[in-house]
Amino acid sequence: MTSSFFPPQRTLMGPGPSDVSPRVLGALSRPTIGHLDPLFVQLMDEIKGLLQYAFQTSNELTIPVSAPGSAGMEACFVNLVSPGDTVIVCQNGVFGGRMKENVERCGATAIMVEDDWGQPVSVDKVEATFAAHPEASTLAFVHAETSTGARSDVAALCALAKANNALSIVDTVTSLGGIELKVDEWGADAVYSGTQKCLSCIPGISPVTFSPAAVERIQNREHKVQSWFLDMQLVMGYWGPNAKRAYHHTAPVNDLYALHESLVMLQEEGLENAHARHLRNHKALVAGLEAMGLSMAVAEEHRLPQLNAVNIPDGVNDAEVRSALLQDFNLEIGAGLGALAGKTWRIGLMGHASSERNVLACLTALEAVLGRQGAATTTGAALPAAKAQLKG
Numbered sequence: 001m002t003s004s005f006f007p008p009q010r011t012l013m014g015p016g017p018s019d020v021s022p023r024v025l026g027a028l029s030r031p032t033i034g035h036l037d038p039l040f041v042q043l044m045d046e047i048k049g050l051l052q053y054a055f056q057t058s059n060e061l062t063i064p065v066s067a068p069g070s071a072g073m074e075a076c077f078v079n080l081v082s083p084g085d086t087v088i089v090c091q092n093g094v095f096g097g098r099m100k101e102n103v104e105r106c107g108a109t110a111i112m113v114e115d116d117w118g119q120p121v122s123v124d125k126v127e128a129t130f131a132a133h134p135e136a137s138t139l140a141f142v143h144a145e146t147s148t149g150a151r152s153d154v155a156a157l158c159a160l161a162k163a164n165n166a167l168s169i170v171d172t173v174t175s176l177g178g179i180e181l182k183v184d185e186w187g188a189d190a191v192y193s194g195t196q197k198c199l200s201c202i203p204g205i206s207p208v209t210f211s212p213a214a215v216e217r218i219q220n221r222e223h224k225v226q227s228w229f230l231d232m233q234l235v236m237g238y239w240g241p242n243a244k245r246a247y248h249h250t251a252p253v254n255d256l257y258a259l260h261e262s263l264v265m266l267q268e269e270g271l272e273n274a275h276a277r278h279l280r281n282h283k284a285l286v287a288g289l290e291a292m293g294l295s296m297a298v299a300e301e302h303r304l305p306q307l308n309a310v311n312i313p314d315g316v317n318d319a320e321v322r323s324a325l326l327q328d329f330n331l332e333i334g335a336g337l338g339a340l341a342g343k344t345w346r347i348g349l350m351g352h353a354s355s356e357r358n359v360l361a362c363l364t365a366l367e368a369v370l371g372r373q374g375a376a377t378t379t380g381a382a383l384p385a386a387k388a389q390l391k392g
């Protein structure tokens with residue numbers, strides 16, 4: 001007979017999911033109520049308000065899509081892009097490639113702006129691409145590229161979109177809660193995120209927010225949105241402003257308790273404090289890694305504090321190191337993806353997992369495993385360097 005599943009207590013320091021706060025896990029196990037129960041409707045309103053705070057927006061259409069980040073991505077594309085449109089898509093890692101797929105599946109043309117993996121999106125190249133394609137109606141890019149650990153300039157890119165009468169679609173799956181994100185001030189139009197990274201929450205929900213200009217485009221569409229589930233005109237009947245709370249789909253009730261709790265925690269900590277914590281722990285991790293003799297893959301000015309791409313030293317077996325960390329230390333770090341596969345490790349310090357304790361535990365475990373591999377790394381220097389950085 002198959003028995004119950006009891007997972008081990010891992011420390012999740014990969015590209016996500018990251019460690020879920022015990023408070024969030026506690027909220028998840030509260031009694032399920034009906035998704036049209038007046039108390040649940042009240043919870044939905046609170047979630048909207050808390051998401052507006054997290055995104056720094058007053059957009060009315062700010063809701064959690066009942067599915068993972070990929071669904072939030074798809075919701076933005078299928079609602080804003082129509083057949084025959086031209087969309088400028090920036091690619092500096094894995095997720096720009098998925099945006100291209102989305103554009104093409106909407107029957108539109110994707111004009112690609114490519115940058116090297118590990119580099120931010122080039123604002124100059126986007127400007128030149130708008131000049132060459134005045135017909136472009138949308139610009140899409142990733143704020144925090146999880147596959148490489150590089151951050152792009154949302155404010156500058158959204159300003160370019162506006163200057164060219166285009167709307168912007170911004171992926172903030174890895175940035176929300178971890179680094180500064182000001183949807184209204186930066187003029188972003190359709191923004192999606194995920195719950196499993198810097199929000200300390202479980203995977204499976206995708207917060208999204210749409211500006212008034214994005215809502216206007218959705219309301220004036222000539223073509224029906226190709227996805228019934230993600231059609232915002234229909235979802236708005238359940239979640240939207242002044243909605244009648246008409247049944248659309250059964251909301252993942254307990255998952256939304258979890259999201260609510262994680263957003264309450266973010267509000268209690270305060271956005272700026274959360275960002276400062278991510279930065280402090282990132283600096284300590286980098287100090288420790290560099291003292292060990294390892295190097296970072298992304299230039300300092302473009303690094304994401306929540307996703308640290310580290311160059312794998314010569315002669316070290318990537319898979320063996322990650323497997324030893326998991327088996328012997330219950331510690332998960334991420335492999336490199338795509339162009340960076342086998343070249344980098346991705347160490348996440350996201351949300352609840354961004355803690356001094358995890359920085360020190362990761363450095364200790366990595367030092368031991370690299371020592372066993374005979375890597376040319378320094379022993380005994382990482383913890384003092386990280387601790388000095390944390391004190392300083």
Ligand SMILES: Cc1ncc(COP(=O)(O)O)c(C=O)c1O
Pocket residue numbers: 015016068069070071073095142144145146147171173174194203204
């Ligand atoms: C930047 C980025 N966009 C989109 C996604 C897709 O999110 P999900 O895996 O929750 O569908 C991810 C997931 O890691 C991501 O890092």
